[in-house]
Amino acid sequence: MDKLSESHHRRDGSFRLFFGGLSMFCLGMIYLSCPTMDFTSLAELSVHKYPSSPLGALMHELPILQQPPAHKSADGILDITLRAQVARFTQGPVAFNTRTYNGMFPGPTLCVKPGDTLKITLVNDLLPDLPSEHLSMNTMRDPNTTNLHVHGMHVSPMGISDNVLRTVKSGESMVLTIKIPETHQLGAFHYHPHHHGSTFLQMGGGMVGIISVQDNIDQVDSLLVLQSFTFSGPMLGNHINASTLARSTLPLDLKLTHRNHKRMAELYPEYQPQFDATADNHPPFFIINGQYQPRIQLRNGERKLFQLINAGPTQMLELFIPGCTFEVLAKDAFPPSITTQE
Ligand SMILES: *[C@@H]1O[C@H](CO)[C@@H](O)[C@H](O)[C@H]1NC(C)=O
Ligand SMILES: *[C@@H]1O[C@H](CO)[C@@H](O)[C@H](O)[C@H]1NC(C)=O
Secondary structure (H helix, E strand, O other): OOHHHHHHHHHEOOEEEEEEEOOOEOOHHHHHHOOOOOOHHHOOOOHHHOOOOHHHHHHHHOOEOOOOOEEEOEOOEEEEEEEEEEEEEOOOOEEEEEEEEOOEOOOOEEEEOOOOEEEEEEEEOOOOOOOOOOOOOOOOOOOOOEOOEEEOOOOOOOOOOOOOOOOEOOOOEEEEEEEOOOOOOEEEEEEEOOOOOOHHHHHHOOOOEEEEEOOOOOOOOEEEEEEEEOOOOOHHHOHHHHHHHOOOOOOOOOEEOOOOHHHHHHHOOOOOOOOOOOOOOOOOEEEEOOEOOOEOEOOOOOEEEEEEEEOOOOOOOOOOOOOEEEEEEEEOOEOOOOOOOO
8 A cells, every 4th residue: 555545544534435436527516415306207308418418518517616715834834814704695596695705615725744833813704793691602603603622633622622612703803822732633624613503504504614624734635525505494503593592683584596407307207306486485405615516527437525514503414426336435534344335
C-alpha cells in the first residue's frame, strides 16, 4: 500500500467510498438527492441506454458537481472568519430564507494538517433575539444566538477552543483557537452551531461546513456534503415548527420552484412527484455541496474516491448507486467491518 491509502486505512475519520463506474453516468446522486421523487416508473430504463433516452437528456441538464470553496492552512495556521448571515436558498424545489455561514450552502471547507492551529473568528450578523422568556437550555429558543462546534474532532473543549458553552449574540464576535494534535486522525469532519436551543434550527437550516484533515493539504478528496431540508412532518425534522417554537421572526418565505419536477413530467408524462404542488405542501429535499441533483461523470471503468458527510440534522441515509459499485474504505476513523457492494 502506498502511504496515502495506508493512512486512509489506518486513521481516516470519515466515510469514504470508491465508485467503480460501469456506466457512463452515476445515477446514484439522483436517488440519493431526492427521496420525494418516484423513480420506480423509471426502473426499466437502464443508464446504459444513455444518451438516447429521455433520462440521458435530463441528466445532461443537471449541473456538474462542484466542490465547496476551500481554505488551506499555511505555516501551521488557518485563520478564517465565519459570519452567521441570512441568505435565501433558491436552487432546490423549495426556495426559502435561512441562516448560513458567509451566505453559503455549505460554509467554506477548512483544510488543515495534524499539528496545525485553526483560528476561527465567528461573527454574528443576525439581528437580536426577542427578549428572553428564561426558557430552559434544551427548549427551542434564541434563534439568533450562535456558537461553533468542530464535530468529531479530538481537540480540547476548554477555554477558547471547541467550547460549546460560549455564545455569540447578535452583533458580537468571538475567536476560537483550536490546536489540532499531531496524532489527529485524517478525514473529513464538520463544524456547526451548538448553542442549546437553536442548534437544530441553525444547522438544520444549512449552517454547516467541512474541516478536512490531511497529511498533504493539497490532497483533498472529492467531498460529498449532504444537507437535507424538511418543512413539514415530525417536529425534529421540520423547519417551520422549529422556527415557530424558537420564536424566530425571520420570514422563511417558502416558495415552490418545481425545479426539475416540471422537466421530469415533460419527459415522463406518467411521472408523479410524491407531493401535491400546493403552496403549503413543501417537499423535503437534499442538496449535495449546495447543489440540487448534481451529476458526477465517470468514464467506463473509472474509480473515484469520495468523502461523504451526512450533515443534515436528523436524516439517516441509504445509498444506492445504480450502474456503479462502491466500496467503503473507512467509516468514522476506522476501516469498516463490512464492505458493502452496490
Ligand atoms: C408542527 O408540530 C405539530 C405538533 O407536533 C404538528 O401537529 C404540526 O403539523 C406541525 N406543523 C408542520 C408544519 O409540520
Ligand atoms: C434574527 O435575524 C433575522 C435576520 O437578521 C431577522 O429577520 C429576525 O427578525 C431576527 N430575530 C429573530 C427573533 O429571529
